[in-house]
Amino acid sequence: MVLSVLLRAMAAMALAGGAIIPVCRRHSAGPWVYGTVLAACSIAFAAALAHLSSGAAPLTLTLPLGIPWLGAHFRLDALSAFFVAVVNLGGAAASLYAIGYGRHESEPLRTLPFYPGFLAAMNLVVLADDAFVFLFAWELMSLSSWALVMAHHRAEGTARAGYIYLVMAGFGTLCLLLAFGLLAGSEGAYTFDAMRHGALPESLQTLVLILVLLGAGSKAGIVPLHVWLPLAHPAAPSHVSALMSGVMTKVAVYGLIRIVFTLAGPPAWWWAVIVLIIGGATAVLGVLYALMQHDLKRLLAYHTVENIGIIYIGLGLALAFQTNHLSIGAALALTAALFHVLNHSLFKSLLFFGSGAVLRATGERDMEHLGGLIHRMPVTAATFLIGCAAISALPPLNGFVSEWLTFQAILISPDLPQWGLKFLVPAIGAALALSAALAAACFVKAFGITFLGRPRTPHAVAATEVDPCSRGAMAFLAVLCILAGVLPGLVVDALSGVVRELTAGSSLPAQSGLPWLSLVPLSTARSSYNGLILLVFLTFTSTLIAVSLRRLASHAVRRAPAWDCGAPDASPITQYSAGSFAQPIRRVFGGFAFRAKERVEMPEPGSMQPARLHVQLRDHIWDIIFAPIQKAIAFTTERLNTLQFLTIRSYLALVFGALILLLSGLALWQ
Amino acid sequence: MHGLAFDVAHLLSGSLVLISLMLLYQDRLYSLLNIFAFHAVFLAFAVAWQAFIQRAPHLYVTAAIALAFKGIVIPVALHRMVQRLGIHRQIETVVGIGPTMLFGIGLVALSIMVMLPVTEQADALTQEDLAFALSVVLLGLLMMVTRRNAVSQIVGFMSLENGLILAAAGAKGMPLVVEISIAFSVLIALIVIGIFLFRIRERFDTVDVHVLDRFRGEQP
Incomplete structure (x- = not known):
């Protein structure tokens, strides 16, 4: 029942693109298409959430489509239900945002036909229960997102981004095709059900792991297969960027979880080593790349790479615990990874919406041309700030909870018997801590340079707040970020069904009955977190400080010149810039990570030319x-x-x- | 399989390989065509012998077709073409006769080395037959590659086709319809190729395919 509702929602979505556009006139088609997709996504989200919370047995359905003797198999188990919920939550938010944002598109017909198909394809990947449907939907997802990336095909760099994306997507699908070929064996058992019961020799299992890491990893953006991601994601219209970064990378994570945890058979312990090293490298390098960017959307895209690294660290830890039958550790690490999947889809969509709003209002993506937007776009600034705090893992927001859970899993790693893992996991923990700190620095830069200070260009001066639909979508996601951070127990409980399915029966203890809405993953003796108390404390203390400052300080308004580094010229260009902000970190890490070269061009004595600082970074x-x-x-x-x-x-x-x-x-x- | 049947079959297909090798070193067109006719005649004998020992009367038809078309009609037609084209002069071989012969012998060895282990289940006669047939095919191909004159390339092609028929006759069971249709298609190919030969000559005053390459601007 739920599954057929889901599939019907997908069909309605896919039809929305094909049927509505020819009927409507050119400019009225957008709201209709996005509205239909919003409705379909909401229904699908509700259906998936109902299935997930009811804890019902997996549903299956076979349709007489595709290869004649195989048919098209669909299955809705807890894992798929969770990812369907994530995909459709992101899809619904993006559609709501696009009702407003899509009006400003110069050529809406380049986006509209592919947008519903893209969402439907992502849903189908998650629901597929045989290799054929999976690969078909995967490729449909790649191609429709490619078409969306190419929507602004005349913009500089878009053609190259689209080309690299297409090549990498083709490579990834090829790897997955080969992986499924190995899993299906010589008899061609292409249904996932047959793969679950089949046993592979260990050498083939390893090959499957490598192929899946290449195939699903290239779509998720793991280092070193991430090169397409920061090119392609920002090139698309902003609501599509949000979907690609926030949702499509999660579908890629789903592909990895589905194959490695449920289809490939029992993992070997050193798989965890591979996944952990990839995760650590991806997290640190992603955030370092992000710090060097001054293009708001590209910075966000690099952060997607970092967050995928964090998710991979969680999955690697889960693999490590699972091979050693430490089921509670595996449950903890998986909960952390899946929680981060949800969180990242929320705050990354929110941040991309914010950058889209800035782009719409000013026509600029380069932070060096922005500034002072907090006065002109207060709602966007507030929601963007919440997103920044969430992605920087600040309590009491949701990003903190999932990273905290990952650290809890790292802290119980001394229980692992392999010495390699005992040494590796703390090192990965250090990498995770480093990346969290750098992410915070990066978002101080992103928010500070974009929204604070004085406007650096006339475009930024002329900015106005965006339309109500876009603001509504951003506020909705911001509220969800806060809720997931304050009430993490509800999310952890909702995830317990998924975790039980993946770890053969074990999950974290139920959190909803605990007093004061605490989160206690293992036992109170070890650690606990309470977002609600933290929120109350933060609200209370900050109110207290604000009130006391008002009471105690002088009421007179005093206007004085801002400190200008001793330069009498108060031009906005003399403000601290994004480049200035990144310089210390570039000096520390740039040498080995980017072969950064700085060259100062000093004018001859007596010359009127300005001194110039050239920075060269290489990937x-x-x-x-x-x-x-x-x-x-x-x-x-x-x-x-x-x-x-x-x-x-x-x-x-x-x-x-x-x-x-x-x-x-x-x-x-x- | 009694001794005599095997020995005769062996002798006939062996001589087919031998004649294929002889084709390689013919440097005059008339003698090349004569040897080709000889090739076809031996093919007809070999197939007829197969018909006799397998008691498969339709193979007699195959043999008759081979004798009539390839042994008589095609060589005579080619003779007349060569006469009308006026090319009785020497053929230039590309590699030179010594290396070509050595290479041909190597090909025969290769096909025996490939075929004997592959067909271990089959009886000795079929094994030998297939090995010889493969060497005839490879030698025909070698001839097409090494020759530069269009007529001798046609002869190479036809001898290659003879090898295929030898394989099919040995493998007990090429239906007559297939055999007849192949024979006719070969004949049609001859007609088409003949027309082309004259067209090429009209255009370029020669049937040396080297000139065609030069015309395409590939080689100076």
């Missing part, structure tokens, strides 16, 4: 991995090009040579 990963691949492909194709212009006899000779080679191979191989 190591692009230089080491992708540039050589690019060069090798270019070289090979250049050489193979001559094959186009051979004589008939040379072609015959080639065929003959190939035949002889194969026959000799056959003769020698026997």
